[in-house]
Amino acid sequence: MYKFLLCWRYLRTRYIALASIVSVTLGVATLIVVNAVMAGFTGEMHDRIKGVNSDLTLDARGLNGFKNPEWHMARVNELVGDRIESMSPVVYVPAILNYRVSGQWITQQVTVVGIDAATQASSSKFSEYLQHPANRDKFSFNLHDGGYDRRDRTGGDEAPVRVGMEMAGWELRRERARIEKQWQQFEQEAQNQAAEEARNRPLTQAELAKIQQQVDQAPTELEPLLELARENEFNREFALAVGLYQKALAVSDGAAAIYNELGMCLARQEKHEEAIAALRTAANMETGNIAFVNDLAGVLVLAGEHVEAWEWLSSSQSTGIAHSNMAFFLRSAGEGLLAQEHLEKAKAAGLLIQDDEFDFGPENPGDSAVPFQDPFARDRQRGGGRVFDAEVDQHTGCVLGMALVSFRPPKKSDDSAGEEHFMVLPGDDVRLTFPNAATPPDIINDTFTVVDFYESKMHEFDKEFIFVPIKKLQDLRGMIEPETGERFVNSIQIRLKNPDEADLVRDKLREAFEPQLYQVGTWRDKQGALLAAVNMETVILNILLFLIIAVAGFGILAIFFMIVVEKTKDIGILKSLGAHANGVMGIFLAYGLSLGIVGAGVGLIAGLLFVTYINEIADWLGRITGKPVFDPQVYYFYEIPAHVDPFTVAWIVLGAMFIAVAASVFPALRAARLKPVEALRYE
Amino acid sequence: MSSSGTSAAKAALIGQLSANKIPARGPHWRGEQVVDMEGVASPSAPTSVEEERRAQPKASALQGMGIKKAYRKGKTPVPVLHDVSIDIREGEFVSIIGQSGSGKSTLLHVLGTLDSPDAGEVRLGGKRIDNLSARRRDALRNRHFGMIFQFYHLLPELTTLENVLAPVMISEGMFAYRIKRRKYVEQAKAILDRVGLSHRLKHKPRELSGGEMQRAAIARALVTNPRVLLADEPTGNLDRKTGDEIMSLLVSLNETQALSIVMVTHDGVIAERAHRAMRLTDGRMKAA
Numbered sequence A: 001m002y003k004f005l006l007c008w009r010y011l012r013t014r015y016i017a018l019a020s021i022v023s024v025t026l027g028v029a030t031l032i033v034v035n036a037v038m039a040g041f042t043g044e045m046h047d048r049i050k051g052v053n054s055d056l057t058l059d060a061r062g063l064n065g066f067k068n069p070e071w072h073m074a075r076v077n078e079l080v081g082d083r084i085e086s087m088s089p090v091v092y093v094p095a096i097l098n099y100r101v102s103g104q105w106i107t108q109q110v111t112v113v114g115i116d117a118a119t120q121a122s123s124s125k126f127s128e129y130l131q132h133p134a135n136r137d138k139f140s141f142n143l144h145d146g147g148y149d150r151r152d153r154t155g156g157d158e159a160p161v162r163v164g165m166e167m168a169g170w171e172l173r174r175e176r177a178r179i180e181k182q183w184q185q186f187e188q189e190a191q192n193q194a195a196e197e198a199r200n201r202p203l204t205q206a207e208l209a210k211i212q213q214q215v216d217q218a219p220t221e222l223e224p225l226l227e228l229a230r231e232n233e234f235n236r237e238f239a240l241a242v243g244l245y246q247k248a249l250a251v252s253d254g255a256a257a258i259y260n261e262l263g264m265c266l267a268r269q270e271k272h273e274e275a276i277a278a279l280r281t282a283a284n285m286e287t288g289n290i291a292f293v294n295d296l297a298g299v300l301v302l303a304g305e306h307v308e309a310w311e312w313l314s315s316s317q318s319t320g321i322a323h324s325n326m327a328f329f330l331r332s333a334g335e336g337l338l339a340q341e342h343l344e345k346a347k348a349a350g351l352l353i354q355d356d357e358f359d360f361g362p363e364n365p366g367d368s369a370v371p372f373q374d375p376f377a378r379d380r381q382r383g384g385g386r387v388f389d390a391e392v393d394q395h396t397g398c399v400l401g402m403a404l405v406s407f408r409p410p411k412k413s414d415d416s417a418g419e420e421h422f423m424v425l426p427g428d429d430v431r432l433t434f435p436n437a438a439t440p441p442d443i444i445n446d447t448f449t450v451v452d453f454y455e456s457k458m459h460e461f462d463k464e465f466i467f468v469p470i471k472k473l474q475d476l477r478g479m480i481e482p483e484t485g486e487r488f489v490n491s492i493q494i495r496l497k498n499p500d501e502a503d504l505v506r507d508k509l510r511e512a513f514e515p516q517l518y519q520v521g522t523w524r525d526k527q528g529a530l531l532a533a534v535n536m537e538t539v540i541l542n543i544l545l546f547l548i549i550a551v552a553g554f555g556i557l558a559i560f561f562m563i564v565v566e567k568t569k570d571i572g573i574l575k576s577l578g579a580h581a582n583g584v585m586g587i588f589l590a591y592g593l594s595l596g597i598v599g600a601g602v603g604l605i606a607g608l609l610f611v612t613y614i615n616e617i618a619d620w621l622g623r624i625t626g627k628p629v630f631d632p633q634v635y636y637f638y639e640i641p642a643h644v645d646p647f648t649v650a651w652i653v654l655g656a657m658f659i660a661v662a663a664s665v666f667p668a669l670r671a672a673r674l675k676p677v678e679a680l681r682y683e
Numbered sequence B: 001m002s003s004s005g006t007s008a009a010k011a012a013l014i015g016q017l018s019a020n021k022i023p024a025r026g027p028h029w030r031g032e033q034v035v036d037m038e039g040v041a042s043p044s045a046p047t048s049v050e051e052e053r054r055a056q057p058k059a060s061a062l063q064g065m066g067i068k069k070a071y072r073k074g075k076t077p078v079p080v081l082h083d084v085s086i087d088i089r090e091g092e093f094v095s096i097i098g099q100s101g102s103g104k105s106t107l108l109h110v111l112g113t114l115d116s117p118d119a120g121e122v123r124l125g126g127k128r129i130d131n132l133s134a135r136r137r138d139a140l141r142n143r144h145f146g147m148i149f150q151f152y153h154l155l156p157e158l159t160t161l162e163n164v165l166a167p168v169m170i171s172e173g174m175f176a177y178r179i180k181r182r183k184y185v186e187q188a189k190a191i192l193d194r195v196g197l198s199h200r201l202k203h204k205p206r207e208l209s210g211g212e213m214q215r216a217a218i219a220r221a222l223v224t225n226p227r228v229l230l231a232d233e234p235t236g237n238l239d240r241k242t243g244d245e246i247m248s249l250l251v252s253l254n255e256t257q258a259l260s261i262v263m264v265t266h267d268g269v270i271a272e273r274a275h276r277a278m279r280l281t282d283g284r285m286k287a288a
């Protein structure tokens, strides 16, 4: 009993001894934190690696794979079927990815993986890493309308905003296609306009002189006459023009087309009477020529002869079109209300008319110089064969590793989560180029539409893989035996019911499949070097930190020796009172143990608190130092992963307590050996 | 010594003791262990102190026979005790006078089994104890010897009460002590009351005067109800008046409880208060 009382009193009166265990505390806390973070990182990494790889793969040694995956899967089932959860065939091929960013083509080296959309999801965590909720639920290679995650869903508000992701999907695709078309249209229009301008440009003096000369030389030649007439009309030399048209009429013996042209020329001078006469002649000469009729009707409407105009229109074309044209002329003549009436009638007659069809607006009551325009030109342009239209069609879908096409510019301020930019978004098209299965291989390339991104957060994978439908890849590469139609695959991915059995299953499969042709490996085998490196790191850190605690042990040793020296008299007194050497030793061992318990206990609590609030602490440190301690941009985690393993913690705490007790053994032994008489002799 | 003041104090103390109705032999919590494992027979409790005193011849309580002890200074032995024999009877108060450095403390340590003699024997109640194992000697010291020192030797971290309880704590396991703690505390308080320290229970030694510390040391020596009290210059560090009080206390303990006391001192006046005084010179014992 006195041991504990004295031990307790010594503790309470000698707080300095606690100083000797500060390093035990720090050591224990650091060990706990380091182990938790390392375990967290390793666990996270295992998860990611495992997410990308299935438990086990049966790989072909060659790029062109092996024939008949069904047979292989049947064979695997035969051997270890009871342990297998699912299997999925896969085709791998190295490839070149091309896509265009602001007019420049970018080229990247990738690995194209052909997967079966349905089975891939079940043999690895593939679908969990996709960015569209529907794809995570049930993956397909079809582009979605929208709704792609606008931030990493594991990061919450801390995750950087994905710029442009809100548009991704069909919306983006339509927008891009529309812009593309508009662009083409602009170009087309620019070309047309250039041609038009070239045509409409006033003739130079020399040209004019030349035509004049022609007309002078051969006054009976029709074409130069007409050309000169048109030129004069264009230059608003109406008197000259009319004279020339009349000359042409005389030469041509009264052709309907020239009457028409003359009429329009007169109409432009607003000589409606004469114009109508000329146009009527033309229309009467060729009653079937709707153009002549329309021109006549237009001028009649301008002249206010609505009844005659309607008679001409209605007699020459269907009611709907007649109404529509009538409406157009009326609107041109400024008769908006009447035009509206005819428009209604045209609609009633079943004509499809868009609301803005004739809407010139009140302030723009039509250009009377343009009496006629074919309202159905647009309809005539439509139709024809079915052509690929990027607005409504997609190419074969592909899933890009996100890191291939994304980048994060450095953060500007600390509170913003930053932004993630994309060079390509779901909805865009990319080109893939890869060798086919011939010998020697030819280059195959095809366009794919990005339907989703893949982010496992294992950077090596995310900037490596592009997933496409396996059938398409086999077709493109010619991985089909022409005679039998049997397909080739590179690999069969196997998911086990119990992942711990991977080594066992691997060994069985290795026996069954020839090693010259097949390679069987677990995900651990594939990532062995990386995992070993991380393990090594953990072990070394543990050793180093335990050395720190051992150093603390020497501190305890020294302080205890001093306490024993200081307490020599007390030890003598206790012995004179009948205390046994073991009892005296017990005091100091209990003392050491208490220090160990206190040190390790405080360290345990500090360590666990640190681990619990590790992210807050990291944020806080970042704020103080102005530099983020843990930059999610580097690790692609938003929180420092920490996993506290109770077994490790127990081991650390017991180890520290053992060191504290061991350090107190020598001082305690010395105290026990002390001769009471010598201890008591002097004051 | 026979000043009226001390006599009055003594009378008051004795009156107090009887008022407290403490049994003459002190508390007998170790009654069941009277015949203890060391085979050293405890004396049967006397019915009356005076009766026992008068009973002749008294049994020998502690005997030293032909004790020799030498310290080694390098290779040459420095003899301290040549051939010391001493016989302390039950209930006897023996004082040993000697100059400083004459070997008084050494003799007392040997008698109290803190040190072992080079030659000779130490007997307690007629049984030899100097050749017992360390563990048995520790237990013996704990149960049958009470020791007080010139420099009190209290444990500075413990309160008066805890210091007094220390021998009990040493002998009892933690569990047993916990169970009987209340009883032990009561008994310790009673003893402290007897030595006149009931008002200093919670004080640490550094908060006590020399006399108070010596009283606490006496209480501690008495708590296990020992057979022999070994006192090494108990007044050596006290002024005359306080020393007298301590002596009176020892005398009264000897008288009321028939406690055998061996006291060493260099002060002849103090030594005279014992039943018998002896002188230690040149490592030999002589009657004073």
Ligand SMILES: Nc1ncnc2c1ncn2[C@@H]1O[C@H](COP(=O)(O)OP(=O)(O)O)[C@@H](O)[C@H]1O
Binding pocket: A678, B071, B072, B073, B078, B080, B098, B099, B100, B101, B102, B103, B104, B105, B106, B107
């Ligand atoms: N451990 C020791 N080593 C050597 N000599 C000692 C030792 N202890 C005591 N002595 C010597 O023994 C003699 C007796 O000492 P001690 O018994 O303390 O005398 P006293 O108590 O009578 O003053 C002294 O001369 C002292 O120097």
Ligand SMILES: [Mg+2]
Binding pocket: B101, B104, B105, B106, B232
């Ligand atoms: Mg001495």
